[in-house]
Amino acid sequence: MSLLLASSNGTFSSVHDFFQSGTWLVIRNLAIFFVIVFWLAVAFWTYKDARRRIEDPWLVVMATVLGLVPPFVGAFIYMLFRPPEYLEDVRERELEIKAMERRLGGRDLHCPVCRAEVDSSYLVCPVCTTRLRQACSSCGAPLEALWQVCPYCETSIESDGNTVPIEQPRRRRRERPA
Numbered sequence: 001m002s003l004l005l006a007s008s009n010g011t012f013s014s015v016h017d018f019f020q021s022g023t024w025l026v027i028r029n030l031a032i033f034f035v036i037v038f039w040l041a042v043a044f045w046t047y048k049d050a051r052r053r054i055e056d057p058w059l060v061v062m063a064t065v066l067g068l069v070p071p072f073v074g075a076f077i078y079m080l081f082r083p084p085e086y087l088e089d090v091r092e093r094e095l096e097i098k099a100m101e102r103r104l105g106g107r108d109l110h111c112p113v114c115r116a117e118v119d120s121s122y123l124v125c126p127v128c129t130t131r132l133r134q135a136c137s138s139c140g141a142p143l144e145a146l147w148q149v150c151p152y153c154e155t156s157i158e159s160d161g162n163t164v165p166i167e168q169p170r171r172r173r174r175e176r177p178a
Helices: 002-019 022-053 057-068 073-081 087-106
Strands: none
Touching (some): 022 073
């Protein structure tokens, strides 16, 4: 029994000596330093991410404080409640939607021969001189091919058959892989 006590006393004394040595102090100080650096890095990441996702500066500050105050746990809480998209992505999506709406609502008209963009008031394509619309014999307003009466002056229309109807832009179909 005394042998067992002596060996355990020697083991504890060597462990005690290790924790009292300068090596342990260096290891402990380095570990504390790296934990603090990692904690500040997590807070900085939270700040940078919040700036990219949140417009309100007050909320950015609150998110950064949340990333700092409960160390390491605050960043996880922030990640649970942060906005799902970056502000840049939201703006880009809104611009794309506005551009699509403008394209769809604008009814871009094209010449059926040369595919040049033409206005709805053009009688002739300015690029290839194809006759696009017939002019009213009374008021000179451009008329659609199917109209029977001029809507501007109520003159009846006699079709001469020389006009080419303006084409709407066609949507291209994607080819399916074979």
